[in-house]
Amino acid sequence: MSTSSHVSAVLAQGGEIPAPHIEYGQVAPMLLVFGAAVLGVLVEALVGRRSRYFVQVPIAFLGLGAAFVWTIVLGWRENPHSVAAEGALGVDGPTLFLQGTILVLALVSLLLIADRGTGRTGGAVEGHFAAQASALPGSEAEQRTAEAGAVQTEVYPLMMFAVGGMIMFPASNDLLTMFVALEVLSLPLYLLCGLARRRRLLSQEAAVKYFLLGAFSSAFFLYGIALLYGYAGSVRLSDIAAQIARDAGNESLLLAGVALLSVGLLFKLGGVPFHMWKPDVYQGAPTPITALMASCTVVSAFGAIVRVYYVAFETLEWDWRPFMWAVAILTMVVGSIVAITQTDIKRMLAYSSIAHAGFLLLGVIATSPNGLSSTLFYLLAYGFASVGAFAIVTMVRDAGGEAGHLSRWAGLGKRSPVVAGTFAFFLLAFAGIPLTSGFTGKFAVFKAAVEEGATPLVIVAVIASAVAAFFYVRVIVLMFFNDPDPDGPVVVAGPATAVAVALGLTATVVLGVLPQPILDLAGQATTDMFVR
């Protein structure tokens, strides 16, 4: 008789702590990603330094790929609409769509992260990440790591943990799980932001800034959960909804809780006035990580916010709508206008991402099946265009790394017409020109908003789009109509990055010209809406 069987026998007799029932099949995508992450940590500990990269990359690809396939099969075969893991997670159409979106975008981002360029310079393997982030740039410690041939491979498990958190975040059916997911996705991202190989101080500053502001917003989020618990006596979204429907409880707790919770969520997706971190972090972080944040994190945060607002606070819409209108208008207007003054390409794309968050909030405000499905479509379309655009940013390089300053991009259209043309296409997609995915997405979201009577908001959105078009067009002017600088940047395309760009481009074209299949998929995913 071993001890363990004894313990279980006691537990079985007492019945006080029943083993939780886990629907392994339905939560398998998360388990696969977390499993790959844990495996990655073990690889870091056990595999030799030189071969780690070659072990980590396949693990990461396999983990994400298997999770993606599982998600597809789950949605296709079972079309689940139930809660899993004792009600902690909701597995339903919108969740599976969001998880699939996050996983596929993570796969594309992984291509960027894993790309180490075409060769070696100065003995060290080219890549986007510092071998030892804590070493001061140019210090002795750094030289030693470079001489030792150390390569940064911790990014892979860190990224896996972040992606795991991201696919858990929109699935969370209670606020506590949601908080755990938020932290699981955020903490690795804070670290990843500080790993840039070039412009190390900027990168470290970005990481610290992101961490401090992120911790602050987590505190808001947690406080909101506490107040809502005080109101409803439960952290389950459906219980909160039921309590609101009963019109019982202390309403000031509820409203304060909703407000604080919203602050935490809006921070993550970069809604104004909680957007301050975005430009700095997007600029400082290694560009592949920026691509990951601009696509997957945004999808995940929107997934969480729609679940919270559609499930828990749907009947409270008269209270939160004015607030969300204000945030959406501010986000669109500030994002579009401030972007005009930017001179750094990554900062400009960061403000563009803020403006897009504003457009996406229209879908949240609509609170209808169409609002939800249009948001899902927009997220997929925007995610692909973002990854593609940031992938191109990684390709345009100066002697000191990526050519960040916009003026360096002058005349790129004459040096590398294909790269510049592709980037112009992504910019046109961001601007919402027809026959690009950006237009279809905007059209879907605006239509949903008009149907729900938010026409004034759509007019603001349209004017913001016109303003935003200005700075997208300005970059196109710079690339095509200006003459190139003789010692301008060169285009360096690693094979994996090229594949990522090609995928982003294909998705942007297909979702713009023949969006029907994906619209159908988003429509099917939202027919039953969220599980409660």
Add this chain to the structure above:
Amino acid sequence: MSDFPWLSVLIALPVVGAVLVSVIPREREALVKQVALGVSVLVAVLAGIMAAGFDAGGPRFQFEERYWWIREFGIHWALGVDGVSLTLILLSVILVPLVILGSWGEADRSGGVDVPPKRSVKTYFALLLSLEATMIGVFAATDVFVFYVFFEALLIPMYFIIGSYGGAQRSYAAVKFLLYSLFGGLLMLVAVIWLYPLSAKPAAEGGLGQGTFLFTELSKLDIDPTTAKWLFLGFFIAFAIKAPMAPVHTWLPDAAQQSPAPALVLLVGVLDKVGTYGMLRFCLELFPGAARWATPVVIVFAVASIIYGAILAIGQVDMKRLVAYTSISHFGFIVLGIFAMTSQAQSGAALYMVNHGFATGALFLVVGFMIVRRRSARIADYGGMQKVAPVLAGSFLIAGLSSLSLPGLAPFVSEFLVIVGTYTRYQWAAIASVIAVVLAAVYILWMYQRTMGGPAAPAVEGLKDLSVREKWVIAPILAIIVAMGFFPQPVLHVINPSVNETLARVDQRDPAPDVTGNVAENGARP
């Protein structure tokens, strides 16, 4: 043959041509030009064959195609032409080969006026062909969403043509052009989206019971007056920017000054017509009540454009700017004709769209020939060209005279119809707009006198007259202008049924002739 997807083929062909042109190796410039010309001629021939099968007395929309495109949003890939759109498509497909032939040297390494050398020749021709595809598409679309898509897509090739092949201030002009049009287009987008929930309403509430963007369906909508006014404004502002009318015209002179002259033929001759075409087709037929409501204001703006454009044209020192301002004046005439809401005025306006395309096209082509020779668009840089290049001067004169609506040349017929048709309802507007006819004589003849008349300036001595290629470019246009000046009937025959449909939809009848000269009562429903 009736099931043959004529319009889709006409749209697809130039796209295929553009792709072909862009895969030809960079060095083989002659081949690039030949392929581009060949494709555009093929398109013109096909369009001609299609037009021969058009039955003016038949159903309103012919050569219809309708497939689901995005079912989720009720969007069809729906094409079809009525008389007005057919003539505009013909205008486009005739102008494009001539523009390609006229651009033979424009995008060359040698460059036109201050065109920086070493511009990609094949990109220029690929852009021209893609422009042709979008032009055909925008006139052929019978689904409002498809129309919007082409309306926006038009901008992109033109933007790159101005921005890459224009003059010194080209990027400023290109951005101004794009942002003005994009802004208007986005306002229209709100209105387009708004139509969907309106059409999705049940029939009892004035909807159709099913969300759609099909023009023929949407024109059955019964929209409540307040909403209709907003929607009308959304469409109208977009079209007024495109057309362009004062006070939102300022992008056109800049774009015209910077753009290569042959491309201007398409920009002013065809692209801007999308604005007036849109007013006639969408503003009037989708929102008849709102159109009647807005008419007085629109008429005032139209008359203002007519006179303002003409006065400013007189003061220009740059030929391309000058012609651009004359076009603003002429667009005023077209808008006046559309909103006068009489059958004469509207037929005149629809005909004017075509005539203006040819007349202004001819003028820009000749101006382009002059620029290629003298490397300048400034009037002051010329003088006495008549003696050096008589054929060029003669073509310039005919083009100019047609632009000032000399009887016997095509625009006269349409301008006359517009003024007469307007007179029966808005007497003061007709009288005021006649002033512009006088001003037109001033700006055209004075420009002719300064550039062509007098002793030959030293700078123009030794310039060559039109080459054989250039003669082939200009001769067909001039022939059309003269032919349509004497025999406008075949075109009017095609246009009239569509115009009558529009008028019936707006519920306007021609006022009874009034010999006492009083302004006739508005025929609108009370």
